[in-house]
Amino acid sequence: MTLAVPPAKWHILNKLMTRRAVEATIIGRFTSSGKCVVKYRNKTIMDVDLDFLHEGYPRKILKTKQPVNIASKKFNLNGRKHSDYLLDLLKDPSITGFEFISSQYDHIVQANLVVGPLIGRGRLNGETAVIRPLLDSERGIITSFGLYPDFSESDSYRMAACSIDTAIRNVVAAGADPGRIALLDNFCWCSPSDPERLYQLKCAAQACHDYALSYQTPFISGKDSLYNDFQGFDQNGRKVRISIPPTLLITSLGIIDNVYSAVTADFKKPGDLLYLLGETDSQTVPSVNALENMKIYRLLHKAIQKRIVASAIPLNKGGLAVGLAKGAMAGKLGVKADLSEIKGNVNKAQTAFFSESMGRIVVAIAAENKLIFENIFKGERPTPVGVVTEDKIISLNYKNNRIKTTVDLALAAYRRKFADY
Amino acid sequence: MLWLPTAENLPIIKMKPKVLIFSGYGLNSEAETKYAFDTAGGKAVIVHVNDLVAHKVSLADFQILCLPGGFSYGDDSGSGNAYANKLKNHLWQEILEFVNSDRLVIGICNGFQILANLGLLPALNSKFGERQIALLHNSQARLVTRWVDLRIENDSPWLSGISQISLPIAHGEGKFYAETEILAKLKSRRMIALKYSRGETCRYSDLPANPNGSLADIAGINDESGRILGLMPHPERAQFFHQLPHWTNLADKLRREGKSCPRTGPGLKIFQNAVRYFIKG
Numbered sequence: 001m002t003l004a005v006p007p008a009k010w011h012i013l014n015k016l017m018t019r020r021a022v023e024a025t026i027i028g029r030f031t032s033s034g035k036c037v038v039k040y041r042n043k044t045i046m047d048v049d050l051d052f053l054h055e056g057y058p059r060k061i062l063k064t065k066q067p068v069n070i071a072s073k074k075f076n077l078n079g080r081k082h083s084d085y086l087l088d089l090l091k092d093p094s095i096t097g098f099e100f101i102s103s104q105y106d107h108i109v110q111a112n113l114v115v116g117p118l119i120g121r122g123r124l125n126g127e128t129a130v131i132r133p134l135l136d137s138e139r140g141i142i143t144s145f146g147l148y149p150d151f152s153e154s155d156s157y158r159m160a161a162c163s164i165d166t167a168i169r170n171v172v173a174a175g176a177d178p179g180r181i182a183l184l185d186n187f188c189w190c191s192p193s194d195p196e197r198l199y200q201l202k203c204a205a206q207a208c209h210d211y212a213l214s215y216q217t218p219f220i221s222g223k224d225s226l227y228n229d230f231q232g233f234d235q236n237g238r239k240v241r242i243s244i245p246p247t248l249l250i251t252s253l254g255i256i257d258n259v260y261s262a263v264t265a266d267f268k269k270p271g272d273l274l275y276l277l278g279e280t281d282s283q284t285v286p287s288v289n290a291l292e293n294m295k296i297y298r299l300l301h302k303a304i305q306k307r308i309v310a311s312a313i314p315l316n317k318g319g320l321a322v323g324l325a326k327g328a329m330a331g332k333l334g335v336k337a338d339l340s341e342i343k344g345n346v347n348k349a350q351t352a353f354f355s356e357s358m359g360r361i362v363v364a365i366a367a368e369n370k371l372i373f374e375n376i377f378k379g380e381r382p383t384p385v386g387v388v389t390e391d392k393i394i395s396l397n398y399k400n401n402r403i404k405t406t407v408d409l410a411l412a413a414y415r416r417k418f419a420d421y
Numbered sequence: 422m423l424w425l426p427t428a429e430n431l432p433i434i435k436m437k438p439k440v441l442i443f444s445g446y447g448l449n450s451e452a453e454t455k456y457a458f459d460t461a462g463g464k465a466v467i468v469h470v471n472d473l474v475a476h477k478v479s480l481a482d483f484q485i486l487c488l489p490g491g492f493s494y495g496d497d498s499g500s501g502n503a504y505a506n507k508l509k510n511h512l513w514q515e516i517l518e519f520v521n522s523d524r525l526v527i528g529i530c531n532g533f534q535i536l537a538n539l540g541l542l543p544a545l546n547s548k549f550g551e552r553q554i555a556l557l558h559n560s561q562a563r564l565v566t567r568w569v570d571l572r573i574e575n576d577s578p579w580l581s582g583i584s585q586i587s588l589p590i591a592h593g594e595g596k597f598y599a600e601t602e603i604l605a606k607l608k609s610r611r612m613i614a615l616k617y618s619r620g621e622t623c624r625y626s627d628l629p630a631n632p633n634g635s636l637a638d639i640a641g642i643n644d645e646s647g648r649i650l651g652l653m654p655h656p657e658r659a660q661f662f663h664q665l666p667h668w669t670n671l672a673d674k675l676r677r678e679g680k681s682c683p684r685t686g687p688g689l690k691i692f693q694n695a696v697r698y699f700i701k702g
Contacts, residue, residue, distance in 0.1 A: 021446070102566075104563045108591055108664070109449055264669040
């Protein structure tokens with residue numbers, strides 16, 4: 001750790017460091033010489049003008065070139081029934097449970113944890129962390145993230161937009177005020193000297209600009225790692241070049257006025273009514289309509305503040321089927337849902353069940369709060385999709401297509417991948 | 422001159438019991454532990470062990486000593502071992518005087534490991550300084566963070582009025598071990614304070630009662646007087662309602678009944694017991 005200390009204060013600081021058995025050494029002084037001079041054992045090893053140090057790098061002229069789009073992996077059931085596909089999704093590394101990681105870190109030190117990594121009776125990995133930083137105040141912060149490297153090769157603008165919407169939507173579903181969210185960007189990219197990679201980077205950055213403005217969520221910090229490419233030879237001596245998929249991690253940081261209003265995804269009580277907020281369509285790389293989404297997020301926040309939202313599940317990887325399964329698994333309750341009337345460009349079962357369209361949240365509302373809820377959302381027409389049940393059965397249908405499995409089978413699939421870790 | 426609360430002077434001077442919370446070299450739970458003691462009616466002060474060694478602060482000025490949780494010395498040479506050596510080598514006389522007077526000591530998690538290595542627990546036959554039990558690496562060979570349910574097994578003032586309690590743990594070396602004779606004495610002299618049992622949070626999360634393989638399900642013990650308590654679970658991480666693993670579930674139920682959430686958690690009672698020990702008079 002490096003500190004700048006006024007000379008008159010050094011004595012006091014040094015005394016404290018000594019009492020605390022911490023080494024503290026003066027390694028330099030600020031001067032008005034305009035230079036950066038470094039010595040090692042009385043030998044000058046660096047003597048550079050600050051102007052040159054900061055501004056002297058050669059200006060590169062970089063050019064972008066639009067790449068030929070590589071379509072995302074197409075959705076493919078490969079002959080599986082929808083029920084089996086759901087169980088396979090629950091084993092997918094991007095969706096499956098990783099309790100073995102969550103439980104081996106001390107995430108409860110400082111007594112500020114409100115919502116931790118494991119949710120509900122089913123101990124599902126949640127999408128957010130809620131903490132209360134000041135023990136004298138009930139205000140809290142909620143953090144989450146969005147990450148879709150799979151979309152980058154098809155459309156890196158949309159990839160960035162999805163990451164931003166997801167990061168925002170996750171914290172809103174947990175209780176954050178949509179008007180008080182900040183973002184961080186973490187670019188993990190290939191060489192920007194490659195014109196096509198630079199084009200992808202520029203598109204992602206453009207989306208960051210556009211959506212930060214549309215959502216009014218400022219970027220307050222970030223970092224990047226570029227040149228994540230390998231050039232070398234394969235085992236047969238042939239030249240090979242491997243690049244990471246262009247990756248943008250968007251982290252969100254939201255404020256919640258009272259941590260006791262935080263909402264978790266687990267279903268709470270049989271009989272609770274389920275609603276789908278937002279529209280569904282069949283794009284494999286979803287687009288993001290920030291203005292429409294923001295309307296929903298603001299109304300949801302109102303409903304949460306009125307304490308009528310029993311559960312809220314932001315829909316991410318695996319879409320509606322995985323989201324509903326997660327609510328059931330976490331709450332160890334059943335779900336009976338009919339998706340036939342959901343809004344949007346839906347005409348196939350696989351779209352209804354598994355589409356990963358952005359801007360969607362499932363909420364569970366106590367039956368007695370139905371009128372208050374629908375009144376808050378009038379004009380936005382949330383779609384009733386079903387009900388929480390007592391039996392531990394997950395039963396979803398779209399027209400005459402059915403997914404039927406049990407919470408126990410779903411949990412077994414969810415825990416299978418890392419069971420031996 | 423040392424001032425101690427007595428039956429005579431307390432009703433006149435309603436002094437808050439002073440709590441010293443050790444700090445330094447990687448202990449990390451001081452702030453929230455202080456908060457719990459203060460909420461319970463005590464007056465807690467966080468003091469770096471080097472300031473105690475340098476006699477800037479004196480143990481004798483306090484009614485309660487607390488060794489909080491943490492990763493002191495990075496668990497080098499065993500959790501709580503190096504910190505115990507520091508205390509043994511520099512503060513032993515003051516510590517002995519403290520434990521031989523009518524005052525309270527608590528060691529939480531890393532603090533319990535320190536007390537065990539220092540020989541302040543269980544200190545059978547008043548052999549303060551002799552190591553008699555160990556806290557080994559968990560059976561699963563990794564750190565575990567989760568909630569546990571506990572049964573109170575004796576009448577330590579720290580635990581008065583409690584028969585069962587749920588608290589969280591977060592430790593890698595919490596597996597209680599004692600040789601057969603020592604264990605037999607702990608049982609017969611009622612020095613076992615808390616045992617892991619299957620209660621509300623185990624049933625909620627479907628987890629086994631014993632989280633780390635501890636012998637006889639022992640989670641905490643006392644010395645012979647009952648005034649020194651060492652436990653692996655963290656009461657200060659159960660002082661607020663929102664720390665409970667199922668609080669959103671409970672809050673939802675309360676809301677449907679038209680009630681609001683409580684703000685305190687089960688762990689606070691342990692701190693209140695310690696404060697009341699001195700205020701009772």
